Amino acid sequence: MAKRQKVLVLYLKFPSLEAEVISWATFDGTGKKLHMTGDTDTPPYPTGLDALLDGWRLFQASQAIPEHPGEEFRTSYLKHEFFFEKLEEGDF
Amino acid sequence: MAEFASSGCLFFDELIDEQTNKEFLDDIGHTNIDEVDSVQDFYKNIKATSSIPRIPAGTPLKEAFPKNSPLDKIFKNEVVEGAITSLVGSKTIVDHQFLHITFPTKYFNQANQRQMSQANHQDSTIDPRSTFDVQLFYFPTEVTKEMGGTRYHPGTHLRIVNENAIAKYQNILGQKSIVCKPGTIGIFHSGLWHGAGVNFSENIRYMFKVRLQPTEKQELLWDPEKKYQPLPNRALFWTDETKDQTINDILMRSYPWQEADTNRLDKINVVKFWRLLTGHKKMDVDYWLTRIENELY
Numbered sequence: 055m056a057k058r059q060k061v062l063v064l065y066l067k068f069p070s071l072e073a074e075v076i077s078w079a080t081f082d083g084t085g086k087k088l089h090m091t092g093d094t095d096t097p098p099y100p101t102g103l104d105a106l107l108d109g110w111r112l113f114q115a116s117q118a119i120p121e122h123p124g125e126e127f128r129t130s131y132l133k134h135e136f137f138f139e140k141l142e143e144g145d146f
Numbered sequence: 147m148a149e150f151a152s153s154g155c156l157f158f159d160e161l162i163d164e165q166t167n168k169e170f171l172d173d174i175g176h177t178n179i180d181e182v183d184s185v186q187d188f189y190k191n192i193k194a195t196s197s198i199p200r201i202p203a204g205t206p207l208k209e210a211f212p213k214n215s216p217l218d219k220i221f222k223n224e225v226v227e228g229a230i231t232s233l234v235g236s237k238t239i240v241d242h243q244f245l246h247i248t249f250p251t252k253y254f255n256q257a258n259q260r261q262m263s264q265a266n267h268q269d270s271t272i273d274p275r276s277t278f279d280v281q282l283f284y285f286p287t288e289v290t291k292e293m294g295g296t297r298y299h300p301g302t303h304l305r306i307v308n309e310n311a312i313a314k315y316q317n318i319l320g321q322k323s324i325v326c327k328p329g330t331i332g333i334f335h336s337g338l339w340h341g342a343g344v345n346f347s348e349n350i351r352y353m354f355k356v357r358l359q360p361t362e363k364q365e366l367l368w369d370p371e372k373k374y375q376p377l378p379n380r381a382l383f384w385t386d387e388t389k390d391q392t393i394n395d396i397l398m399r400s401y402p403w404q405e406a407d408t409n410r411l412d413k414i415n416v417v418k419f420w421r422l423l424t425g426h427k428k429m430d431v432d433y434w435l436t437r438i439e440n441e442l443y
Contacts, residue, residue, distance in 0.1 A: 067406050068406045076318070076319045077319060077403060079314055090263045090344070091263045091265045091266055091317070092343055128306060129305045129408055130306050133405055
């Protein structure tokens with residue numbers, strides 16, 4: 055049996071897993087489902103905590119980086135990024 | 147203008163008349179999908195036969211299109227002309243134009259290619275200017291939901307990012323896709339995050355885009371008599387909900403994708419943008435800038 059990784063990336067409303075999901079991406083290494091940009095308008099989970107409760111393992115979270123002096127009001131990328139994985143066994 | 151400052155986009159449904167839409171489609175050789183063998187040949191034919199000119203970057207819009215051509219008529223539409231003048235002025239110049247064509251599944255199957263949507267992106271490159279460009283989108287045919295009309299994210303236009311570096315956001319709360327009748331015009335702030343959807347229909351989808359640059363300050367271009375006056379301060383938090391909605395409510399609109407903390411910076415940046423558009427350098431909405439500009443040391 056081989057193992058394949060599924061990756062779920064959640065962007066949350068604030069930097070706590072209890073926060074609501076505002077953006078999301080899914081990459082399925084099993085090849086069972088092809089996800090792509092704009093494929094669903096509804097988040098897979100209401101919060102980051104709900105992803106944990108469904109068995110997703112958190113493996114990376116964004117750090118809190120102080121704003122650069124003089125650039126405090128510049129807005130850019132979504133800030134609160136959390137990477138999760140699930141490993142799936144099967145004959146791929 | 148407040149709607150544009152807040153959301154970064156405006157739409158004018160079915161603005162262009164049926165006859166002009168037909169002339170545009172005839173001009174580009176729109177045909178039955180069964181008569182199109184390949185994407186490359188279709189583009190090649192359009193480039194060879196249509197009246198869409200090659201426009202050197204920096205050409206004044208008023209000199210860009212052949213007289214009485216469909217595109218000339220579209221840009222002379224009084225609403226289109228008014229919107230362009232309001233946003234980028236009457237002496238605007240063309241950055242570039244392109245006819246985007248999104249082909250149905252059939253073509254990807256023939257070419258043995260994976261049919262994917264276009265990732266989210268901000269056009270061009272990092273753009274930290276206060277000046278902004280606009281992108282005018284013209285949809286000559288109906289765009290149904292299954293045709294994968296342009297996906298866009300209202301309120302993202304003032305976030306400064308590097309083009310495709312937002313591609314990792316597959317889906318963003320509050321995302322919208324254009325579904326429209328023939329002749330619809332959309333106008334985007336050049337910073338608005340967007341991408342093309344997948345065309346699951348059996349018809350070709352067209353979107354003609356022109357990017358326009360101003361040659362003058364974008365201050366009260368929309369109010370030539372310079373009569374605009376900001377509204378006075380209003381109560382915060384302990385508010386009076388019986389008051390009618392004002393321009394300030396449009397400017398202070400929140401969007402579902404905004405983080406709790408950065409949402410406040412987004413509002414501050416809308417106020418800064420409104421200062422530029424109105425020429426009122428000290429105006430404020432809901433005290434966001436007045437509070438932090440009260441520096442006494």
